[in-house]
Amino acid sequence: MNSPAVLPRVSAARFGVAMLFVANALVFATIVTRYPELKDRFDLTELTFGLMVACGPLGSIVGSIIAGRLVARLGAVSVAVTSSVLLGVLLMVAGFTSGPMILGAVLFVIGFADATGDVGNNAHGLAIQRLMGRSIINGLHGAWSAGAIAGALLGAGALRYALPIEIHLPAMGAIIVIGSVCALPLVRLPMAPSSQTRSPSHRTSRFSAILIAACAIAAIGGFLEDVGSTWGGIYVVSETGANVAEAAIPFVALMGALTLGRFTSDALVDRIGSVGTLRVGSVAALVGLLTAAFAPETWVVAVGLGILGLGIAPMIPLAMDAADRAPGLDTGAGLAAAATVMRVGLLASPLLVGALAEWAGLRVAIAACLLVPAVAWVLAGSVRNAELIPAPGVADVSR
Known part of the structure; x- marks a missing residue:
């Protein structure tokens, strides 16, 4: 870090970007808790409901594709805060939608803003991490996980007390x-930016082993997270005889565990x-997968x-x-690539596991996923050159 005098501002920026991670998660968790009510309100079949909800992931993929260019042009702070404000406004609008097509359009824009905000949040968080010279990115994602849990609990409370x-x-x-x-004045860093954009002579490394491995690991993380969240409840009902409440x-x-793991991974x-x-x-x-796959x-x-x-x-x-x-x-391009591929991984889980379960049963489908963390172990070595290196100044992604 440039000087001990800037430590309070960098710490404040870390807290501010954590607030944006929490805000991003609250949007997702809040609207998900009302999905069953929206399905009944619009009298949707499973197919039409699925198509409406799919507008969100579709918008997120589109947003991920262009997020890197937005961060490079406008700076991570502008993209992160603007996206977060837009998400809040869209959540307000979603409460008054009058039909599935309108809600689908709102979900598409929510997905778009979620993706641009995700890249902006990560870009600024990583710039702060380089200033601090130690890992903080896992804790920031832990803030997202905690926000998702908080949003789900608040949503459950709203349903319990019949809040419209x-x-x-x-x-x-x-x-x-x-x-x-309120996060905006916190996240700004009071130092002169230093460019992080690579010179044209290095552009031949665009599809480097590090980038390919990073994108694959992001997809694996998203895939395995969705395996647990999407199929865990269905699995215990069909394979271990659990009731709906269980x-x-x-x-x-x-x-x-995901939240706990993210808050403790930085020290590791x-x-x-x-x-x-x-x-x-x-x-x-x-x-963990092996235990779940053969659990009685x-x-x-x-x-x-x-x-x-x-x-x-x-x-x-x-x-x-x-x-x-x-x-x-260029600035933000690697993040955008990883975010895009990660969201493809989130979409792949229900499709691949569902297709295999239809053919061979859900227990076999879950067991087949054991190959996925094995691939992650192999790919991990390819990110060795991307280990944390303290930076002398703030990258231009933090404007």
Whole structure:
């Protein structure tokens, strides 16, 4: 870091960007809790409901593709805060939609803003990390996980007390807008920027081994997270005889462990490095999946998914860090590439696992996923050159 005098401002910026991560998660968790009500309100079939919800991931992929260019042109702070405010406004609008097509359009824009905000948040968080000279990116993703849990609990409370959707969503949207605006003075860094854009002579490294490995690890993290969250409840009902009320236990175990793992992974990175952390996480994910795949009881599945959550916790944050350090790319381009591929991984899980389960059964489909963390263990070595290196100044992604 340039001077001990800037430490309070850098710490404030870290807190401010954590606020933006939480705001991003609150949007997702808030609207998901009202999906069943929206499905009934619009009298949708499973297919039409699925098509409406799919507008969100589609918008996020589009947003991820152009997010790097937005960050390079406008700076990460502008992109992150503007996206967060827009998400809050859109959540307010979602509370008053009158039909599935309008809501689908709103979800598309929410997905778009979620993706641009995600890249902006990560870019600025990584710039702060370089100033601090130690890993903080896992903790920032832990803030996202904690925000998702908080949003889900608030949503459950709103449902329990029959709070109308026209009040719940706009109220949460207003909170997100206010919080995002309050975060703006915190996230700004009072130092002269130094360019991080690579010279044209290095552009031949555009598709470097680091970038390819980082994108693959991001996709693996997203894939395994979705395996646990999407299929955990269905798995215990169909394979261990759990009732509907018990179906939430695996998801709670996964998300709780994922949050804990992200808040503790930074210390592990500082001790054994990114490669070592990814490999430890890959082994834990393998053990967790193996436990869940052959579990005879619901509680054993929950333990397995908890171990899986601990294992995958550092995958997406460290993949983002490695992609941001890949040579031959303009500011934000590596992050955007990793974010795009990660979202493809999130979409691949329900399709691939569902297709295999239809053919061979869900237990076999979950067992087949054991190959995925093994691939992550192999790929981890390719991000070795992207280990954390302290920077002398603030990169231009933090404007």
